[in-house]
Amino acid sequence: MSRLIFALTTAIAVSVLSVVAIAESGGAGVTIQNYTFNPQTITVAKGTKVTWVNRDDTPHTVVAVDKKFRSQAMDTGESFAKVFDEVGTFSYVCGLHPQMMGTVVVTPSN
Numbered sequence: 001m002s003r004l005i006f007a008l009t010t011a012i013a014v015s016v017l018s019v020v021a022i023a024e025s026g027g028a029g030v031t032i033q034n035y036t037f038n039p040q041t042i043t044v045a046k047g048t049k050v051t052w053v054n055r056d057d058t059p060h061t062v063v064a065v066d067k068k069f070r071s072q073a074m075d076t077g078e079s080f081a082k083v084f085d086e087v088g089t090f091s092y093v094c095g096l097h098p099q100m101m102g103t104v105v106v107t108p109s110n
């Protein structure tokens, strides 16, 4: 029982730390959980770093539909980050599970 509580506490602490780390970097975060990108559409200002973190037990990737960016396979707890310097709408999928879709909308910074 105490082992379970320890595991849960550790998991919560790790999630909180990663959210804090993303907030401190001034970027934005996408969580990958239950074969879903959350949020599915994220809107950021130009120049923002977006970080994806995999919270599934299954590896996932982030692959731009236009092939302009692609992550390595992320295992549980691993992340991928990219700075978006171009205004526009960028659709991406998981290369391993193409039914997983997400979008980054980049707006002008001013």
Ligand SMILES: [Cu+2]
Binding pocket: 059, 060, 061, 094, 095, 096, 097, 100
């Ligand atoms: Cu996947």
